[in-house]
Amino acid sequence: MLNATLPTDTRHCAVSGLPWIAAEARGPLAKLFENDGATARFRANDEIFAEEEAADAVYRVTEGVVRICKFTEDGRRQIGEFHFSGDVFGLEYGSRRSACAEAVTDCRVSIVGRAQLLARARRDGELANALWRSSCDALHRMHEQLFLLGRANAADRVLAFFRMTADRLNSRGVVEIPMSRQDIADHLGLNIETVSRTITQLRSEGAIRLEGARRVCLGAHDRLFA
Amino acid sequence: MLNATLPTDTRHCAVSGLPWIAAEARGPLAKLFENDGATARFRANDEIFAEEEAADAVYRVTEGVVRICKFTEDGRRQIGEFHFSGDVFGLEYGSRRSACAEAVTDCRVSIVGRAQLLARARRDGELANALWRSSCDALHRMHEQLFLLGRANAADRVLAFFRMTADRLNSRGVVEIPMSRQDIADHLGLNIETVSRTITQLRSEGAIRLEGARRVCLGAHDRLFA
DNA sequence: CGTACCTTTGACATTTCTCAAGTCCCGTGG
DNA sequence: CCACGGGACTTGAGAAATGTCAAAGGTACG
Numbered sequence: 001m002l003n004a005t006l007p008t009d010t011r012h013c014a015v016s017g018l019p020w021i022a023a024e025a026r027g028p029l030a031k032l033f034e035n036d037g038a039t040a041r042f043r044a045n046d047e048i049f050a051e052e053e054a055a056d057a058v059y060r061v062t063e064g065v066v067r068i069c070k071f072t073e074d075g076r077r078q079i080g081e082f083h084f085s086g087d088v089f090g091l092e093y094g095s096r097r098s099a100c101a102e103a104v105t106d107c108r109v110s111i112v113g114r115a116q117l118l119a120r121a122r123r124d125g126e127l128a129n130a131l132w133r134s135s136c137d138a139l140h141r142m143h144e145q146l147f148l149l150g151r152a153n154a155a156d157r158v159l160a161f162f163r164m165t166a167d168r169l170n171s172r173g174v175v176e177i178p179m180s181r182q183d184i185a186d187h188l189g190l191n192i193e194t195v196s197r198t199i200t201q202l203r204s205e206g207a208i209r210l211e212g213a214r215r216v217c218l219g220a221h222d223r224l225f226a
Numbered sequence: 227m228l229n230a231t232l233p234t235d236t237r238h239c240a241v242s243g244l245p246w247i248a249a250e251a252r253g254p255l256a257k258l259f260e261n262d263g264a265t266a267r268f269r270a271n272d273e274i275f276a277e278e279e280a281a282d283a284v285y286r287v288t289e290g291v292v293r294i295c296k297f298t299e300d301g302r303r304q305i306g307e308f309h310f311s312g313d314v315f316g317l318e319y320g321s322r323r324s325a326c327a328e329a330v331t332d333c334r335v336s337i338v339g340r341a342q343l344l345a346r347a348r349r350d351g352e353l354a355n356a357l358w359r360s361s362c363d364a365l366h367r368m369h370e371q372l373f374l375l376g377r378a379n380a381a382d383r384v385l386a387f388f389r390m391t392a393d394r395l396n397s398r399g400v401v402e403i404p405m406s407r408q409d410i411a412d413h414l415g416l417n418i419e420t421v422s423r424t425i426t427q428l429r430s431e432g433a434i435r436l437e438g439a440r441r442v443c444l445g446a447h448d449r450l451f452a
Numbered sequence: 453c454g455t456a457c458c459t460t461t462g463a464c465a466t467t468t469c470t471c472a473a474g475t476c477c478c479g480t481g482g
Numbered sequence: 483c484c485a486c487g488g489g490a491c492t493t494g495a496g497a498a499a500t501g502t503c504a505a506a507g508g509t510a511c512g
Contacts, residue, residue, distance in 0.1 A: 070373055136318065139365055145372060151298065189376030190501090194501070196461080197461080199460095213459060407491065453512105460507070463503090464501105465500105467500075467501080473493085477489090481485090
């Protein structure tokens with residue numbers, strides 16, 4: 001019963017309701033990575049790069065999910081964002097990594113040199129534009145996240161997280177959540193027990209349904225079917 | 227007793243300890259605003275632009291402080307960031323404002339058209355680079371903020387906020403905080419009473435000293451004198 | 453079939469929020 | 483010069499949300 005005239009590229013952000021700036025699929029950045037990128041594979045939980053390391057490469061997720069995180073001395077972790085297939089990450093203005101990147105799942109990434117990328121961008125206005133856009137996308141998502149951490153309770157955070165993950169994975173209805181409860185907790189600024197309890201509560205309220213711990217069915221309030 | 231050989235432009239972020247990417251003072255962006263910008267003035271608490279409005283202009287703070295914020299239907303507010311003299315704000319990839327901007331203090335801003343700015347950037351690699359850098363700066367600060375909201379308690383948030391404000395205002399020792407307790411609360415994801423109580427507690431612990439509600443003396447752990 | 457890890461649940465501690473009064477400060481007008 | 487009013491800030495008491503520590507289920511994989 002899907003409406004065939006549904007405008008598929010005007011999806012809206014689950015949190016703000018603003019239109020998503022859709023991930024660039026076949027732009028100049030994607031092409032550069034596909035033509036000139038070196039491929040690397042990582043197992044789940046491998047470190048891709050570390051905080052403070054030289055930031056001399058830029059990455060694009062080909063397959064899998066990557067997390068960007070920071071640690072405190074006492075072991076607390078904050079996951080700034082997750083990157084999905086097609087996302088560019090690890091591009092920084094400064095020369096040192098301001099956070100580390102780790103594989104959430106087994107994944108494949110494409111790598112190009114930072115200097116090479118920037119040199120090209122200097123000659124190629126389209127590419128420069130794509131670079132800037134990529135930063136703006138990130139900034140936009142970060143703003144949503146900030147709002148969530150600053151103003152939302154546990155239930156709203158978890159629900160927004162599931163919706164965001166569904167959006168980013170292009171899932172409808174049932175989402176296979178690739179990250180652990182601990183990852184979710186460290187992304188939402190909660191602890192693992194609170195995340196677990198909140199999920200239980202959402203389930204008992206009928207807001208979501210679970211099929212195993214990692215498979216979530218979002219409720220009928222999904223805006224595509226509203 | 228200031229060390230004369232102190233490298234003045236390698237200040238470090240109060241939260242992460244990473245070097246700040248110092249605000250561009252005389253770069254191509256600044257020049258563009260100074261040559262071609264229209265000047266506007268706003269009184270404290272005036273709205274500069276609203277969420278969802280067309281994003282057809284870009285701003286640079288000449289004098290005063292500006293806040294970028296989002297609201298929920300039920301009136302809660304999240305201040306994403308504050309902009310100080312020299313900061314560029316209101317530059318978005320999309321065509322609609324994703325947040326609103328308001329004057330914290332009386333302030334003066336310089337305005338250029340978005341289309342004009344982008345057209346120039348397309349021809350001028352230096353300018354394009356400055357644009358990108360400006361987004362990266364914002365992204366970097368946002369990451370720090372995310373960490374704060376996700377993982378820090380009230381005392382750490384408030385302290386980090388004072389340090390950040392001191393840095394951005396180039397204050398040493400005594401900082402004149404330009405924003406109200408409510409602004410601080412909405413930036414730190416706390417409520418106003420918690421901010422107030424936390425300040426009282428920090429004062430009683432000797433971590434800070436107050437001279438009136440808005441003037442804060444940061445303790446001797448200030449890294450410049452470490 | 454046992455082990456290891458991830459997830460859930462329970463009981464209690466702690467932090468932060470809410471609501472309700474105060475207090476302080478500053479500009480205005482008598 | 484002083485009283486007044488209003489906004490900003492502070493404080494208090496109790497409620498609610500979240501965190502902590504401990505232990506019990508579940509599930510996958512050898």
